[in-house]
Amino acid sequence: MSAIVSPVRKPLITGSKSYHDITEDLVSPTEKTPNSLWVITFLMSISLLGFGLFCIAWTVWNGIGTWNLNRTIGWGWDITNFVWWIGIGHAGTLISAILLLFRQKWRTGVNRAAEAMTIFAVICAALFPGIHVGRAWVVFYFFPYPNTRGPLWVNFNSPLLWDLFAISTYFTVSLLFWYTGLVPDFATVRDRATGMRKSIYNFLSFGWTGSAKHWQRWESLSLVLAGLATPLVLSVHTIVSFDFATSVIPGWHTTIFPPYFVAGAIFSGFAMVLTLMIITRKVLGLEDYITIEHVESMNKVILVTGTMVGVAYLTELFIAWYSGYVYEQFAFFNRALGPYWWSYFGMMFCNVLSPQFFWSKKIRRSLTWTFFLSIVVNIGMWFERFVIIATTLARDYLPSSWSYYTPTWVEMGIYLGTIGLFFTLYLGFTRVAPVVAVAEVKSILKSSGDQYVGPNATHAKQHGAAVDNH
Amino acid sequence: MQKGHTEVLYGLYNDEEILLDAVRQAKKDHLDIMDVLTPFPIHGLDPILGLAESRLHQAGFVYGATGTCTAFLFMTWVFTRDWPIIFGGKPYWSVPAFIPITFELTVLFAAIGMVVTFYVICGLGPGVTNEVLDNRITDDKFCIAFQTNGYSDDQINNLKSFLSNTGAEEISTKVL
Numbered sequence: 001m002s003a004i005v006s007p008v009r010k011p012l013i014t015g016s017k018s019y020h021d022i023t024e025d026l027v028s029p030t031e032k033t034p035n036s037l038w039v040i041t042f043l044m045s046i047s048l049l050g051f052g053l054f055c056i057a058w059t060v061w062n063g064i065g066t067w068n069l070n071r072t073i074g075w076g077w078d079i080t081n082f083v084w085w086i087g088i089g090h091a092g093t094l095i096s097a098i099l100l101l102f103r104q105k106w107r108t109g110v111n112r113a114a115e116a117m118t119i120f121a122v123i124c125a126a127l128f129p130g131i132h133v134g135r136a137w138v139v140f141y142f143f144p145y146p147n148t149r150g151p152l153w154v155n156f157n158s159p160l161l162w163d164l165f166a167i168s169t170y171f172t173v174s175l176l177f178w179y180t181g182l183v184p185d186f187a188t189v190r191d192r193a194t195g196m197r198k199s200i201y202n203f204l205s206f207g208w209t210g211s212a213k214h215w216q217r218w219e220s221l222s223l224v225l226a227g228l229a230t231p232l233v234l235s236v237h238t239i240v241s242f243d244f245a246t247s248v249i250p251g252w253h254t255t256i257f258p259p260y261f262v263a264g265a266i267f268s269g270f271a272m273v274l275t276l277m278i279i280t281r282k283v284l285g286l287e288d289y290i291t292i293e294h295v296e297s298m299n300k301v302i303l304v305t306g307t308m309v310g311v312a313y314l315t316e317l318f319i320a321w322y323s324g325y326v327y328e329q330f331a332f333f334n335r336a337l338g339p340y341w342w343s344y345f346g347m348m349f350c351n352v353l354s355p356q357f358f359w360s361k362k363i364r365r366s367l368t369w370t371f372f373l374s375i376v377v378n379i380g381m382w383f384e385r386f387v388i389i390a391t392t393l394a395r396d397y398l399p400s401s402w403s404y405y406t407p408t409w410v411e412m413g414i415y416l417g418t419i420g421l422f423f424t425l426y427l428g429f430t431r432v433a434p435v436v437a438v439a440e441v442k443s444i445l446k447s448s449g450d451q452y453v454g455p456n457a458t459h460a461k462q463h464g465a466a467v468d469n470h
Numbered sequence: 471m472q473k474g475h476t477e478v479l480y481g482l483y484n485d486e487e488i489l490l491d492a493v494r495q496a497k498k499d500h501l502d503i504m505d506v507l508t509p510f511p512i513h514g515l516d517p518i519l520g521l522a523e524s525r526l527h528q529a530g531f532v533y534g535a536t537g538t539c540t541a542f543l544f545m546t547w548v549f550t551r552d553w554p555i556i557f558g559g560k561p562y563w564s565v566p567a568f569i570p571i572t573f574e575l576t577v578l579f580a581a582i583g584m585v586v587t588f589y590v591i592c593g594l595g596p597g598v599t600n601e602v603l604d605n606r607i608t609d610d611k612f613c614i615a616f617q618t619n620g621y622s623d624d625q626i627n628n629l630k631s632f633l634s635n636t637g638a639e640e641i642s643t644k645v646l
Contacts, residue, residue, distance in 0.1 A: 019509065019610035150553060156545045157557045162570040169578040176585045183594070184608070188509070191605040206589065207598030210607050212519055214592045215511040220524040221588045225581060228530075232577045239570055439510040 011450035012106050015288040016458075019442050022289075026434045026441070027189055029284045034431060037283065045423035052417005055410045056131055064134040066410045072401050073393040077411040078132040079243075080385040081418060084268070085125035086167070086240055087261075087381060090233055091269025092118025093174060096181075097229035100222065105448050106297050108440040109290045112185075112433070113280060114273045115178040120425040121272075122171045124418040129163075131414065159242035166239040173232055177225045180218070183208050184439045237265045244388065251331035251392040254319070260312035267305035267351070268381035270298050274374040276426065278367055280435055289436045292365050299364040302377065306355030309384075313352060331392060339404055340391040343383045350380020476646040478504065479629055480603050480615040481638030486512045489612040492636035493518050496614065501632060504617040507607045530584040537579025541572040601646045611639075618643070 017025070034042075059066055069076050092114035099107035130139050142164050144154045154161050187208035190201035208214070241257035274295065281290040320332040336344050354376045363369045390405050429435070451458050483489045486508065496503055497518060506512075506519060516523075545568045549555065554562045589595045607613050616629050633641045 023509075023609045144548075153548045153553055155555075155557060156549065156571055157560070157564060157567040159570075162574070165571045165574040169574040172578060173581040176581055180585060180588070184510075188608040191602060191608045202599055203596060206594040206596060207600040208594060208608075209600050209602060210507040210509060211592075212506040212508065212512075212515055213521055214594070215508065216516050216521055217524045217526055217588055217592060219511050220526045221584055224527045224530050224584060228534075228577050228581055231573075235570070235573060242570070443510040443513075 009448070009453050010293045011452075011454040011456075012109060012291060012293055012448035013289060013441065013445055014291055014450045016451040016456075017288060017445065017449060019445065022442055022445065023188060023192075023438060025286070025288065026436050026438045027185075027192060029430065030189060030432060030434060031192070035283075038427065038430075042424065042427045045420045045427060048416050048420025049424050050417075050420070052414055052420055055413030055417060056127075058410055059131055059414070060136050064132070066408060068405055068408050068411070070403060070405075072396045072398075073390060073403065073405045075132075075389050075393060076405055077386075077407045077415055078128045080382065080389050081415050082125050082128035082132075083240055083261075083385045083389075084382050085121045085128075085418065085422075087237065087265035087268045087385075088272045088378075089118040089121035089125065089170075089174075089269065090237060090262070090265035091273045092116070092121075093170075093229050093233040094266055094269065095273070096177060097226040097233065100226040101230060104297075105444045106294050108437055108444055109294045110273060110277055110298070110436075111440070112178075112181065112437040113277060113429075113435050114269075115174060115181070116426065116429045116433075117269075117273060117276060118174050119171070119178060120422050120429075121269075122167065122174065123425070124422050126167055126171065127414075127418060127421075129167075159239065159246045162239045163243055166236045170232060170236045173225070173229055177222075177229060180221060180225070181437060181440075182433055184210065184218070185434045185437060188438050189434070234262055237261045249331075249392060249396070250325075250327040251320075251335065252388070254316065256312055256315055256319070260309065260316075263305045263308040263312065264351075264381060264384060267302060267309055267355075268378055270301050270305070271374040271377035271381070274298055274302075274370055275378065278371045278374070280430065284430065284435060286436060289441060292367075295367065295370055296361075296364045299358045299370060302374075303355050303358040303364075306351055306358075306377065310352035313348065327397070331395070334395045335387055335391050338391060338395060340387065340394065343387050343391065347380055347383035347387050350376045351384060354380065474645060475619070477618045477621075477643065478603065478615050478646055479618045479626060479633075479641070479643050480613050481633030481636075482604060482606070482611040482613050482640045483637060484611070484639050486612055488637040489614065490514060490518065492614060492633075492638070495636050496632065499632065501629065502616065504615045507603065507613040507615065509608050509610060509612070512612075526584060526588060529587050530580045533583025533587075534576045534580035536583070537575040537577070538572055540579070541575035542568055545571065601644075603644055603646075604642075614638070 013022075015021075067076065067078070092111075095107050095114040096111040096118075099111075130136055133139060142154065142161070144156075182204075183206050186201050186205035187210065190198055190205045193201055238258035238261065241261035244252040245254060245257040247253060277290055278295070281287055317332055317336075320328045323329070354373055357363045357369065357373060363373075394405055395402050446452055450456050481492075483492060489506070489508070490512065493503065493506060493515065497520070503519065506515065508515075515521075546563060549562050549564075556562070557564070557567075560567070593600075602608075603613060603615060604611060614633065618626055618629070621629075630641055
């Protein structure tokens with residue numbers, strides 16, 4: 001294509017790929033029998049999921065008393081995990097939507113897997129509000145539907161209900177966006193398949209032919225969905241933060257929460273994308289499509305959002321001191337130096353200090369460092385939610401109700417179960433769909449392939465002469 | 471056109487730049503292209519082919535506005551007419567508290583509406599099977615297709631020579 005490309009732009013597809021090579025490399029992992037590493041990981045994930053389901057059944061059968069919640073600690077690991085998973089989901093939408101609007105070409109290497117991650121993370125997150133109400137069989141009361149009780153409607157002024165709408169919308173829109181992107185790639189898989197496999201992919205690909213008019217509408221749809229998903233993703237974590245910010249609990253009742261939660265969500269989400277992609281590119285041999293350039297770009301996002309989160313932590317401390325309000329001051333003193341000091345310092349170390357390593361270009365481009373730090377960041381963001389929720393509730397206005405919260409095996413089991421669920425779904429996804437968006441990678445080949453741009457470029461441009469390769 | 475009654479003559483090209491030149495040439499020669507099929511969206515193809523801009527985003531606006539009205543009017547009706555309750559000493563009609571749900575439903579309606587519209591107007595959807603001209607069109611071939619029902623041999627040969635002159639690597643016919 002005759003797109004104008006800056007000569008300093010780094011190639012995003014290496015190995016001088018042709019269009020056919022791209023199809024071959026990206027589709028073939030779905031056509032081979034899985035290797036033993038995949039089978040072992042899958043069995044481990046399924047086992048964790050099984051244990052999680054057992055713990056959920058245990059909770060539903062015996063009641064919420066099997067958790068260590070009490071007055072005043074009404075939220076513990078359940079909501080910590082909920083917010084953590086929702087946050088992880090945010091990177092997928094950021095990559096697929098916001099980076100599409102900003103025309104960032106590196107998104108094509110990771111958007112498919114990141115969006116899948118979003119959907120799976122939201123499924124994991126959505127489990128927790130459903131279970132933590134205790135009576136999971138009446139959870140449909142959440143939804144406003146005409147009923148025989150008056151009708152008594154749900155409280156539309158409650159942030160918990162806003163959250164229900166936000167999460168449901170987020171899940172639906174992410175799923176539609178993801179699937180619409182998958183349709184042309186399923187057609188590619190279909191046209192290579194035979195027999196039973198062909199009929200399955202024929203169904204999944206919705207009869208896609210690649211007609212020019214369809215592509216035009218498809219691009220228009222993707223752009224508008226991206227435009228819708230961008231404010232949506234910002235609204236989702238904003239509304240999650242309203243669950244806390246609209247309450248009158250010191251330490252929660254702060255206006256900084258929405259931007260601080262959104263930055264934290266993107267931060268943890270990118271860390272999870274990196275954890276997954278570093279493994280996926282290695283196992284599926286996708287090093288030519290998810291290059292060090294991609295990793296470095298994501299590390300830059302981690303550095304920026306991690307620093308934003310750090311500024312938010314310090315702002316909170318400053319405002320608590322500056323407010324002159326003793327309860328607020330106590331809440332933050334207690335967070336840092338109270339019984340849960342270890343989680344506060346864990347959070348500070350993992351979220352604020354550890355991303356600072358990424359100022360170094362060498363570390364940003366090192367897979368070992370990136371993998372290690374991405375896990376540190378995920379742990380740190382879990383600590384952040386735990387700090388906000390448990391340490392605040394453990395020390396409320398009445399010293400007579402102060403207590404110390406530790407989870408039971410059931411709560412831990414449900415958390416492990418969601419990790420199992422997440423990886424089961426992700427591993428399944430790597431088997432049935434191309435992990436990298438095939439059509440989208442092809443569309444950037446001529447502007448980002450290493451035979452066209454960068455130091456090893458061999459093809460001079462036929463049109464426009466945008467790049468001087470000589 | 472019924473299934474099994476469309477005679478198609480098509481040429482496969484190896485590169486989208488050759489295809490774009492071929493489409494330009496076809497327009498110059500006033501040839502009636504039935505469709506251009508490609509493995510990925512080709513930027514710059516639509517104006518050459520004479521495709522009007524998609525109006526999908528306008529439909530999206532209408533769906534979104536429907537969502538806005540549905541959410542806002544429904545909450546207004548519930549809290550001012552059907553079952554007024556005072557929450558936290560606020561007025562019944564507490565507009566700021568309606569904003570989050572109104573926004574979410576706007577996005578939800580727009581997204582679902584547009585996606586459904588997209589599949590319906592493209593004639594795609596679960597269970598739809600469209601005959602494929604060549605399996606490699608979703609891989610690395612770029613296709614220009616002409617409908618040749620009722621064409622004389624001369625006209626068909628004319629199209630064939632157009633395809634080969636503009637760089638088509640393979641030329642075949644198929645009945646869809």
